[in-house]
Amino acid sequence: xxxxxxxxxxxxxxxxxxxxxxxxxxxxxxxxxxxxxxxxxxxxxxxxxxxxxxxxxxxxxxxxxxxxxxxxxxxxxxxxxxxxxxxxxxxxxxxxxxxxxxxxxxxxxxxxxxxxxxxxxxxxxxxxxxxxxxxxxxxxxxxxxxxxxxx
Numbered sequence: 040x041x042x043x044x045x046x047x048x049x050x051x052x053x054x055x056x057x058x059x060x061x062x063x064x065x066x067x068x069x070x071x072x073x074x075x076x077x078x079x080x081x082x083x084x085x086x087x088x089x090x091x092x093x094x095x096x097x098x099x100x101x102x103x104x105x106x107x108x109x110x111x112x113x114x115x116x117x118x119x120x121x122x123x124x125x126x127x128x129x130x131x132x133x134x135x136x137x138x139x140x141x142x143x144x145x146x147x148x149x150x151x152x153x154x155x156x157x158x159x160x161x162x163x164x165x166x167x168x169x170x171x172x173x174x175x176x177x178x179x180x181x182x183x184x185x186x187x188x189x190x
Contacts, residue, residue, distance in 0.1 A: 049106045050183060052099040054179060063084070082145060085145065096175075129174045
């Protein structure tokens with residue numbers, strides 16, 4: 040029973056992470072925005088997600104590892120879930136050491152003072168976002184696969 044609950048919550052949490060990141064990727068391409076539009080959207084997203092997403096990501100990593108160890112007798116599922124956890128950790132590391140330092144800089148910007156390097160930072164953030172979103176999406180697919188596969 041506990042394994043079923045962990046697997047279910049794991050899918051939900053991984054789906055939330057992947058869904059939010061994919062939604063940003065598909066619906067928020069900042070490369071077409073003016074500085075003011077970018078600043079408004081980015082600062083709003085940072086305020087809304089900067090604490091929530093790492094917390095959800097951490098919980099998802101823990102659930103994925105717990106799910107793996109609860110199913111360690113099934114080597115295929117165990118290895119697949121460990122791979123998913125590694126991908127989630129990679130996504131988290133990209134966020135922590137790539138996106139969040141840029142977020143910190145963006146939060147100091149004001150609409151009256153356009154930084155000369157804003158497009159460089161925007162483009163670097165966007166590339167890092169695509170990497171972390173792809174990593175989380177693949178992890179989600181792996182987690183779902185382990186639950187839906189036939190033994």
